[in-house]
Amino acid sequence: MKFKDYYAVLEVERDASSEEIKKAYRRLARRYHPDVAKEAGAEDAFKAIGEAYQTLSDPEKRQAYDDLGRHQSGEEFKPPQDWESRFWRGGNQPASQQGSPQEVDLADLFEQMGFSGAGRSSRQPVDVPIRGQDLEVATELSLEQAAQGSEVSFTLQVPAWLADGRGVREPRSGTIRVPSGVIEGERLRVPGRGGAGMGGGPAGDLYLEIRLKPHPHFRPVGHDLYLELPIAPWEAALGAELDLPTLDGTARVTVRPGMRNGQKLRLAGKGLPRRKQGAGDLYGVIQIVMPDQLSDRERQLYRDLAEASAFNPRPHFAAPRTDG
Amino acid sequence: MADDLLIPDDEENPVALEELLAASGLDHQEVSELIQFGVFQLAGSGALWTFHVHTVRLACRAARLRDDFGLNVAGMALALTYLERIEALEGRLRELECQLPR
Numbered sequence: 014m015k016f017k018d019y020y021a022v023l024e025v026e027r028d029a030s031s032e033e034i035k036k037a038y039r040r041l042a043r044r045y046h047p048d049v050a051k052e053a054g055a056e057d058a059f060k061a062i063g064e065a066y067q068t069l070s071d072p073e074k075r076q077a078y079d080d081l082g083r084h085q086s087g088e089e090f091k092p093p094q095d096w097e098s099r100f101w102r103g104g105n106q107p108a109s110q111q112g113s114p115q116e117v118d119l120a121d122l123f124e125q126m127g128f129s130g131a132g133r134s135s136r137q138p139v140d141v142p143i144r145g146q147d148l149e150v151a152t153e154l155s156l157e158q159a160a161q162g163s164e165v166s167f168t169l170q171v172p173a174w175l176a177d178g179r180g181v182r183e184p185r186s187g188t189i190r191v192p193s194g195v196i197e198g199e200r201l202r203v204p205g206r207g208g209a210g211m212g213g214g215p216a217g218d219l220y221l222e223i224r225l226k227p228h229p230h231f232r233p234v235g236h237d238l239y240l241e242l243p244i245a246p247w248e249a250a251l252g253a254e255l256d257l258p259t260l261d262g263t264a265r266v267t268v269r270p271g272m273r274n275g276q277k278l279r280l281a282g283k284g285l286p287r288r289k290q291g292a293g294d295l296y297g298v299i300q301i302v303m304p305d306q307l308s309d310r311e312r313q314l315y316r317d318l319a320e321a322s323a324f325n326p327r328p329h330f331a332a333p334r335t336d337g
Numbered sequence: 338m339a340d341d342l343l344i345p346d347d348e349e350n351p352v353a354l355e356e357l358l359a360a361s362g363l364d365h366q367e368v369s370e371l372i373q374f375g376v377f378q379l380a381g382s383g384a385l386w387t388f389h390v391h392t393v394r395l396a397c398r399a400a401r402l403r404d405d406f407g408l409n410v411a412g413m414a415l416a417l418t419y420l421e422r423i424e425a426l427e428g429r430l431r432e433l434e435c436q437l438p439r
Contacts, residue, residue: 039406043406046402049420063405147397164342189345191345202345202346202390202394203344204356204360219343234435239432239435277436288348296436298436
């Protein structure tokens, strides 16, 4: 079994009071809570502090943890000889004595204590119904997959209960049907397909979180798609007929003469399809771009244009009049 | 079991109160107060309360905030309102970013 230093995770001393542990947990939870924090790794950090707090906030579990002794984080270790007999009463052996010791996670060991540890009940099947844990899987879809619908395969380590009330982890794989019309950040719920319940409790739910892969052209906002549409200065001035890429091909659009930077061309219904009917829109955002290099002839034509034009793009910069 | 195809909830199908409670871990009183705060909306006007699928997500989040920070219902309502507002602003920010040259 690999050792985890729960005190280090919570950034407290080993003799911290329960109040200090609670404060440390609250402070770290605020920083890493998945509903609040956005930075990478926050979710893993939150799981780690949650696991540490689960054990250290319960006096009985904390005592059991302290009695494991001090080890380096990640170090392989075995609980002391009499450790399990002191913390587990009743018939069954804790998971650390079943199978090879490497498969046991410290968190699982302490979680089992919560349901069947010393002082609460003997290690009998629990008869209070407990709902199974919710499970989460994340997937990355291309925009095309999101538009057309897709099937996502997953494999998870799922907490499960043996007949004697012992908790184990078992791999579960499956395939989820993702309907057409999902958007970035959406969470699909598959009721009753999470972790198994205990003592007659219902199973938890399975959630699939949707992420969209970056696309070379399109940026999704909800069901709408945005496309950067570069045009030459003369196309902006004179107008043009262009072929725009869409998710399923191309569409011909008319750029009106006198287009400005940032103006949007809207192609109704060319965004991502919605779940039932209809679709978002595709917006081409005009970007007037200059050639990197001008030929002599182009430069001359611009000079001619500059001489011929009376256009002042900065009239508002003119010196304000001071006389009435 | 490994090969069956799992079908997610249809977002149009309303979720019953019992299911919302089971899925989130909130209790009846908390849900009732969160409706009063206007954070949860009922999906229909019938005698039996039903909710939109997205309310399940909000409810799970509310229960996590309650458990992890010790929030009461007013605290949950406030946090959910702010989180919703932040998400709306992030959406708006993404929309505006999409209109800038890369």
